Amino acid sequence: MSHGRIICAGLGPGDPDLISVRSDRVVRGARHIAYFRKAGRQGQARRIVEGMLAPGAIEYAMEYPVTTEMPFDSPDYNAVLSAFYDDWTARLHALVAQGHEVVVLCEGDPFFYGSFMHLYVRLRDLVPVEVIPGIPGMVGCWNATAEPITWGDDVLTVLMGTLPEEDLIRHMQASDALAIMKTGRNLPRVRRALAAAGRLQDAWLIERGTMPTQRMARLADVDAADCPYFAIVLVHGHGRRPVAGGEE
Known part of the structure; x- marks a missing residue:
């Protein structure tokens, strides 16, 4: 046997x-x-x-x-x-x-x-x-940004860059925090969808997260023709959290 x-x-x-x-x-x-x-x-x-x-x-x-x-x-x-x-x-x-x-x-x-x-x-x-x-790779990437990805009641949505643009926009508008995978040549579509959803200025592109060749930049500042294959786009949540004085 x-x-x-x-x-x-x-x-x-x-x-x-x-x-x-x-x-x-x-x-x-x-x-x-x-x-x-x-x-x-x-x-x-x-x-x-x-x-x-x-x-x-x-x-x-x-x-x-x-x-x-x-x-x-x-x-x-x-x-x-x-x-x-x-x-x-x-x-x-x-x-x-x-x-x-x-x-x-x-x-x-x-x-x-x-x-x-x-x-x-x-x-x-x-x-x-x-x-x-x-x-998961996205966990390494959001830790690389040195900012929490979600707060309080934030909803995190994981999206594939291969989705139709209208679907991307709908999910981006409905969620607090975003992790967008399978970017590469789909990155121009992801960028357009983020802009239409009003989220582009908050988006980060992390290429080869946690590796020696890691690169991190605001997506709005990345050249539109720059479409790295091994990269994730993140949008951080900004939800409920304790503040000074014990209020939320």
């Missing part, structure tokens, strides 16, 4: 010092390591664990067949990615069937918009799967 399993290690927002003790121990002891990356790139998750892998660890680079080359909502895009996840499900299943423990790396938290979710739903009924939580 196989004693293999899959462990997905959440690695946090990017700074290796923010990896949990559990994930650190699992990564350092792994003999089989898998991670997602764009073809020709090292991969963000792999970069985070540089220097941590055990000698002789076998690496499996799961290279996306497509990233931004097709519209994300097209049937072709969905079909290509579905086949990609099916293929890697079969490969990982085969390794577990041979008795191997495979550690899959995931930046941020695996269950918060992580690519591993697509493998998880395919593998969980086939093999033992353990998921180790990680600090």
Whole structure:
């Protein structure tokens, strides 16, 4: 009987010092390591664990067949990615069937918009799967601003920059604090929506949060053509809080 399993290690927002003790121990002891990356790139998750892998660890680079080359909502895009996840499900299943423990790396938290979710739903009924939580990237980014993201009764909304502009505006107007992910080439749409919602002057762009190359700037001051891929837009809440004299 196989004693293999899959462990997905959440690695946090990017700074290796923010990896949990559990994930650190699992990564350092792994003999089989898998991670997602764009073809020709090292991969963000792999970069985070540089220097941590055990000698002789076998690496499996799961290279996306497509990233931004097709519209994300097209049937072709969905079909290509579905086949990609099916293929890697079969490969990982085969390794577990041979008795191997495979550690899959995931930046941020695996269950918060992580690519591993697509493998998880395919593998969980086939093999033992353990998921180790990680600090989500947006948490690292709002800590980088050195300002609380929410106060009192503030409502925080997490938005995808891929949403239609009118949907972005509606959510931006209805929420106190905002975390906007999947910016990149969608950043001009996000900027227009924030301006229409009257929130642009309060928006921050954080690129590569918690990493040595971190950049932070007010979105209104960033050149409109500057659309970094690995970035989050934040708008802080300003809600109820105790003030001098004990009033709120």
